[in-house]
Amino acid sequence: MTTRYLILEDGTIFEGRAFGSNEASVGHVVFATGMTGYQETISNPSSAGQMIVMTYPAIGNYGINRDDYESIEPALNGLIAREYCDEPSNFRSGMSLGKLLELKGIPGIDEIDTRHLTLHLRDNGTLRGMITEAGATLDEAKALATLKEYEAPTNLVASVSTQKAYPSPGLGERVVLIDYGMKHGILRELNKRDCDVIVVPYDTDVETIASLFPDGILLSNGPGNPEHLQQQIETIQSLLGKYPIFGIGLGHQLLALATGAKVQKMKHGRYGSNHPVKNLKTNRTELTSQCHGYEIVRESLEGTGMEVTHVALNDESVQGIADESRHAFSVQFHPEGSPGPIDAVELFDDFIQAIKAVRRKGSHNA
Amino acid sequence: MPKRTDIETILVIGSGPIVIGQAAEFDYAGTQACVSLKEEGYKVILINSNPATIMTDTEIADKVYIEPITLEFVSRIIRKERPDALLPTLGGQTGLNMAIELEESGILKELNVEILGTKLDAIHQAEDRDLFRTLMNDLGEPVPESDIIHNMEEARNFVDRIGYPVIVRPAFTLGGTGGGICYNDDDLEEFVTSGLKYSPVTQCLLEKSIAGFKEIEYEVMRDSADNAIVVCNMENVDAVGIHTGDSIVAAPSQTMTDREYQMLRNVSLKIIRALGIEGGCNVQMALDPNSFDYYIIEVNPRVSRSSALASKATGYPIAKLAAKIAVGLTLDEMLNPVTGTTYACFEPALDYVVTKIPRWPFDKFESAKRNLGTQMKATGEVMAIGRTFEESILKAVRSLETGQFDLSLEGGDEMTDEWIEKRIRRAGDERLFFIGEALRRGVSIETLHEWSMIDLHFLRKFENIVKFEEVAKANPFDEKIAYEAKRMGYSDVALAKYWNTDERTVYNWRKERNMFPVYKKVDTCAGEYESKTPYFYGTYEKHNESLKSDKKSIVVLGSGPIRIGQGVEFDYATVHSVWAIQQAGYEAIIVNNNPETVSTDFSISDKLYFEPLTVEDVMHIIELEQPEGVVVQFGGQTAINLAAELEARGVKIIGTALEDIDRAENRDKFEAALREIGIPQPLGKTAMSVPEAVEIAREIGYPVLVRPSYVLGGRAMEIVYEEPELLHYMKHAVKASPEHPVLIDRYLTGTEIEVDAICDGENVLIPGVMEHIERAGVHSGDSIAVYPPQNLSASMIETIADYTTRLALGLKIRGLLNIQFVISEKQVYVIEVNPRSSRTVPFLSKITNIPMANVATKAILGESIVEQGYPTGLATPPAGVYVKVPVFSFAKLRRVDITLGPEMKSTGEVMGKDTTVEKALYKGLVASGMEIKEYGSVLMTVSDKDKQEMLGLARRFKNIGYHILATAGTAEVLKAEGIDVEIVNKIGEEGRTLLDVIQNGEAQLVINTLTKGKQPERDGFRIRRESVENGVPCLTSIDTADATLRVIESMTFETEPMPKQEEA
Helix, strand or coil: CCEEEEEECCCCEEEEEEEEECCCEEEEEEEECCCCCHHHHHHCHHHCCEEEEECCCEECCCCECCCCCCCCCCCCCEEECCEECCCCCCCCCCECHHHHHHHCCCEEEECCCHHHHHHHHHHHCCEEEEECCCCCCCCHHHHHHHHHHCCCCCCHHHHHCCCCCEEECCCCCEEEEEECCCCHHHHHHHHHCCCEEEEEECCCCHHHHHHCCCCEEEECCCCCCHHHCHHHHHHHHHHECCECEEEECHHHHHHHHHCCCCEEEEEEEEEEEEEEEEECCCCEEEEEEEEEEEEECHHHHCCCCCEEEEEECCCCCEEEEEEHHHCEEEECCECCCCCCCCCCCCHHHHHHHHHHHHHHHCCCCC | CCCCCCCCEEEEECCCCCECCECCHHHHHHHHHHHHHHHCCCEEEEECCCCCCCCCCCCCCCEEECCCCCHHHHHHHHHHHCCCEEECCCCHHHHHHHHHHHHHHCHHHHCCCEECCCCHHHHHHHHCHHHHHHHHHHHCCCCCCEEEECCHHHHHHHHHHHCCCEEEEECCCHHHCCCEEECCHHHHHHHHHHHHHHCCCCCEEEEECCCCCEEEEEEEEECCCCCEEEEEEEEECCCCCCCHHHCCEEECCCCCCHHHHHHHHHHHHHHHHHHCCCEEEEEEEEECCCCCCEEEEEEECCCCHHHHHHHHHHCCCHHHHHHHHHCCCCHHHCECCCCCCCECCCCCECCCEEEEEEECHHHCCCCCCCECCCCCCCCEEEEEEECCHHHHHHHHHHHCCCCCCCCCCCCHHHCCHHHHHHHHHCCECCHHHHHHHHHHCCCCHHHHHHHHCCCHHHHHHHHHHHHHHHHHHHCCCCHHHHHHHHHCCCCHHHHHHHCCCCHHHHHHHHHHCCCCCEEEECCCECCCCCCCCCEEEEECCCCCCCCCCCCCEEEEECCCCCECCECHHHHHHHHHHHHHHHHCCCEEEEEECCCCCCCCCCCCCCEEEECCCCHHHHHHHHHHHCCCEEECCCCHHHHHHHHHHHHHCCCCEECCCHHHHHHHHCHHHHHHHHHHHCCCCCCEEEECCHHHHHHHHHHHCCCEEEEECCCCCCCCCEEECCHHHHHHHHHHCCCCCCCCCEEEEECCCCEEEEEEEEECCCCEEEEEEEEECCCCCCCHHHCCEEECCCCCCHHHHHHHHHHHHHHHHHCCCCEEEEEEEEEECCEEEEEEEECCCCCCHHHHHHHHCCCHHHHHHHHHCCCCCCCCCCCCEECCCCCCEEEEEEECCHHHCCCCCCCCCCCCCCCEEEEEEECCHHHHHHHHHHHCCCCCCCCCEEEEECCHHHHHHHHHHHHHHHHCCCEEEECHHHHHHHHHCCCCCEECECCCCCCCEHHHHHHCCCCCEEEECCCCCCHHHHHHHHHHHHHHHCCCCEECCHHHHHHHHHHHHHHCCCCCCCCCCCCC
């Protein structure tokens, strides 16, 4: 067992055991409450720049399989657990979680009082943290100095988005999926519905998008602060009204910004699989998968033409917005689940219905 | 949706007596439901026959009927009370079945009583095999393929279609006689042939075997607005094939990926939506460990044992919310009671690992088959919470109170490899420990997986635990290793064993190093939201969340898992004690490990520690909380057993002092005390050897009561009538030696009397004296008790009250005590004094309206009985007659002899109350499940010693028109007395035998007292088992038979011919 430390910017130090990569790393420490789905969580590109504390204490039990990735390259900066299990048991398991982290250069630390850490983050908000090199002696001052200087890169989206456009062909609607850090789950849902998908880089311009003759545009999830993406917001403004648009996660925040609303950073974000969201249209509450550190400022929606369609049951925060006249809607949560429930997966059907309705009216393709 | 305003009065049906498969969890669910409905302003009427429950307290519902849960009585109550609605889904299978019967009888329609919550057609759909299968087919959800076959040809066709393995279940044979699992053609040939032979209708059900699949359960809830959630999922450590109630279970699932988790979540929600469940529901599924294939095994459209476990495992109070859903509230408008700030419409996130281990009654029933299968055998269960699986399971193991503190068996190292393999392949109650032994011998987890089909993940966890034994042994008193051991869940007892020292030394060594656990909150949300709930578990981590308050506190120890001899009545007393402590102005802290009970509902106490009841675990809490003292007298023997060691470590035991407890429990000291107080007890002596035993028995005279002095609770206790029997007993049942003396007492055949009393040090309050129907020799827990006594003279009662008062004061009791007396030849002798709460405390509290546990608690906290406003001495009995009738679970326990004796065998009890003893008995017997027929046949086979008494009974049966069947010996005696009797052949004889009579339903009642000797014993046993398996009431005591007969006599009329003029 090799010792390593987790040091937070406020000076809190946790001693634990190294797994995964031996290298040191720095990032924003957030906690995720899902009891299953660590493979999806660590491979979700939205976790770029983050160190994730898994609140469920037994991590690694079922290993890593070839199917449950949400991206090819996990982009998180570190994984923090109570008990990492190095000998997985599941028929699909191809390797251990530690092995994957090692391959991808991501440090892991376990034997941590993760509940203590979680309460600390809940009460103090997201903090910067460092996982030290495995086996290295603790140099607190140096670590704190590094943490003080550390700023999350403003180009996280660029680092996880595809470099080149690529197709995922189908026989149905042509969907241009703008990849800000897309989870595979979104693509899976579109493929399931036989969409003819073209995934394009986050910085694809309006002309290029138009040249792909989309029936609809899907704005994907992704990492970081949406306000760093001014160019992309402008692109969305140009697309808005011309094509049916569906935004998820970061895509939802970008859509809101494009309509003139505001977003704000949350104290500690929401990462988990058990968050109830009320669908104001059906009045039914759906359990959702969430992964976000920013949220829409409700009051700022006034005058944007966007109406609130979904709210979080517990804090009434905005979880979904829509403007029927412009055929645009978006949700903060992940209707594709992976990990987490798919109670609201019909939103993908709604998107396709919206596309069909628009096509019938022939009101786009200007 | 707001709650319904068109209904005012709601009838809630409870689950009746505790039986295997239906235990304390329904007291928890029912109590929550009633309180929750009252909170919403409804008038609640409750019917439950079980007095030993919190739910039948008069404060819990507006009107409480302790009456039999039968169509007859429930209908009567409905006619009387005219409720607007009925809530049937919180009373277990009993409640559901009752609701169905009521519906079918037409009374609900007639009186316009609406069924709340899940509708009856949904219940039918979930419970009826065919309807359920059809629904699953419609939904496209797989159920194991099955078919009914009548010959070998059809069997082969079925196998051709679905392949091996298949299970053969012969139709209409009990316990699946003749069936089995077939892996190939040879097996099929064998089992189908035998199955068809055994089946009276020559019919077998063939079912695809899914043994070896993972057994996964989802506890789900849905409301009328179609919001549906999963409260908790659970993974059975034991694969499909063992009843989930008999399986070791982990929550949440441990080996499923999110894809599998969500797949089964979606299926569960789809099913409850299709069924239209409004409330809680349990979905059991089997998941192939090698693919995404799954099958739906079963759906329980009601709260269940699993939902109680899920509630305790997550903190989410399923029954409370299910009751509110039933009156129209929806999940998204109710707050989550744990956080108080978030809504109930969400899915709890756990940040710990929960394990549950069942508690089986095989320590009491040594002859019972210990194999586990599809029939549940456990009487109770323990739950433990840890931050790792290892910690959780080791905590659960020591919570069982079976003397085990790691994964080892007594004498395990002497067992053969073959024996160990056998006991792992064929699951039994001790499989976990056999696995431990196998691991110690180096058997690989792959081999163990092949033997047990338990997932490698769990086996590896067990291996981690066992492997660490060697590490611990090699490093005694090594701080780092010790901390690792504690983190893994190891107890001081185990470490002391490895380090060749004692537990206290390990504890003190740790204390010097401050190597103590911290306490973490169970908050439903993994720390995401703040929670005020005072629900804690201990673990070895850095950060403690349980803060000591400024208020003075008192710790109450609970009674652990439900077992025979220590049932829900001790939880009842525990809860009442907690309430009294709070009323007295203290903070009440409870420690318990039973997930089924009311006491482990976090809303009962000021603080709940869900922890094992061992000295170490309790001391940790005491070190943190620094309470004024610890109350042990309400937690049964579990808590009492901890008293000495707690006091030795400086903990104040509140109530009867330790030395006085000891004085009541230690035989020699007790004898001395009795001499001092001047109260007689049956003659008795202690034997250290066989000759000495023979000597003593001759001296005091047969019959004698023999028992080992080192076993409590009536185990291995027997009445012997002659010397050969005594020698047999001394040879086979006990090994007498100076270390293990055997107690030999004169057995006085007389009326047994039981008394519960409260003493505050100055005065004694005796709420009541109970008379047992069965004469002394039958365990008091298995006897029918009558209150007030019907056959005692005023002076006799006075003597009893006087003895009770003198005993209470003389033994310096503070709080409750329970005394058993026997009256022999008009002399009152004391048999036993228990310086604690007893089984009859709830029964008496309910009858007399004296809340005994409450009064006793306040008395030990310093408020005298008089100050509390109660009289002293014997309380005046209220009007009416009350009986307590024991309930047994024999049908579930094969090979157990049902004969009543000094060892307790019942699992629960019911109360019958009415104006006469016969009426009360009728209700009691009916409530206990006996079908009393006004006419029919009685089969009598009695031992020689009972033949004289039997004559009177036979004559009376004849007088009310009963036909008498008997074997030759008994018949001869009857005929000689001129009683008409039909002879049936003995077992083994040609023609129609006793067994045929029972199997064919030709006898409505069996009276059998054959126990002694060799052949008759075996025959008697077979007769009794046959009766149980055919559902015929079988009475093994002449006294019970007499009481039953009195009831039948009171129901019917005697017919006698007019007396003829005697010819002069």
